[in-house]
Amino acid sequence: MEKRAPSPVRRAETPGSPSPQKSPSDCHPCLPPHTILLIDRGSVKRIKAIYPGSFDPPTNGHLDLIERGTKIFDELVVAILRNPEKDPLFSVADRRKMLEAMTSSFDNVSVDTFDGLTVDYALRVEARVVLRGIRAISDYEYELQMALMNRKLQPGLETVFMMPAEKYSYLSSRLVREVAQLGGSIDCLVPELVAQKLREKMDVAHKFENGAQPAGKAHSEAKGRFRKKKL
Ligand code: PNS
Numbered sequence: 001m002e003k004r005a006p007s008p009v010r011r012a013e014t015p016g017s018p019s020p021q022k023s024p025s026d027c028h029p030c031l032p033p034h035t036i037l038l039i040d041r042g043s044v045k046r047i048k049a050i051y052p053g054s055f056d057p058p059t060n061g062h063l064d065l066i067e068r069g070t071k072i073f074d075e076l077v078v079a080i081l082r083n084p085e086k087d088p089l090f091s092v093a094d095r096r097k098m099l100e101a102m103t104s105s106f107d108n109v110s111v112d113t114f115d116g117l118t119v120d121y122a123l124r125v126e127a128r129v130v131l132r133g134i135r136a137i138s139d140y141e142y143e144l145q146m147a148l149m150n151r152k153l154q155p156g157l158e159t160v161f162m163m164p165a166e167k168y169s170y171l172s173s174r175l176v177r178e179v180a181q182l183g184g185s186i187d188c189l190v191p192e193l194v195a196q197k198l199r200e201k202m203d204v205a206h207k208f209e210n211g212a213q214p215a216g217k218a219h220s221e222a223k224g225r226f227r228k229k230k231l
Pocket residue numbers: 052053054055081116117118119145146147149150
């Protein structure tokens with residue numbers, strides 16, 4: 001195996017606590033005396049990850065994963081796929097607005113959109129990691145396939161899987177859409193601002209179903225959706 005040159009390392013410090021005094025006995029036996037533990041963050045590359053997905057709509061499960069991602073990556077880009085072949089409930093612009101609002105409290109998270117291959121996008125934004133969530137074994141096969149294909153396409157890019165909190169293990173955008181469209185409660189499944197947007201969509205759709213003719217874009221969107229899709 002290739003040997004790496006020793007990097008400058010330092011002891012972990014608890015935020016707010018005074019720096020511990022270093023003595024040779026504190027040091028790892030294999031390292032020269034006075035070498036300190038943990039890699040110096042200033043001398044390693046910052047790790048930028050992308051979290052690609054459809055996010056139609058973003059859910060509390062997505063938010064949970066984003067929060068976990070912020071703790072291990074220096075930068076996290078939530079990347080919404082612009083897929084002309086899909087007929088999404090929310091436009092890319094709406095999804096972007098929702099995700100921006102949901103993640104505004106994280107200073108290392110940004111939201112972007114992309115089309116084409118995820119690996120090409122990752123390369124363009126100089127990300128080294130693709131973050132994906134695995135909720136249950138049923139996700140694993142598809143995610144493994146995708147991760148291995150991405151590795152084939154771009155061997156330098158790593159996929160990191162993280163598990164959302166157990167309470168979100170059954171949650172998916174598809175089920176949220178279905179429950180909302182059938183009038184079920186989506187409380188606690190999505191952030192309030194997403195729930196509000198879903199209610200607005202459903203109101204327009206139900207008015208259309210009941211024969212009302214609201215004017216404007218929302219109406220034509222709803223009309224199109226109910227013509228094209230059965231639930
Ligand atoms: O939220 P989703 O729908 O599960 O996300 C799937 C996504 C967007 C990550 C995947 O479809 C994707 O990466 N699409 C971009 C096209 C691509 O790179 N295809 C090859 C993947 S192996």
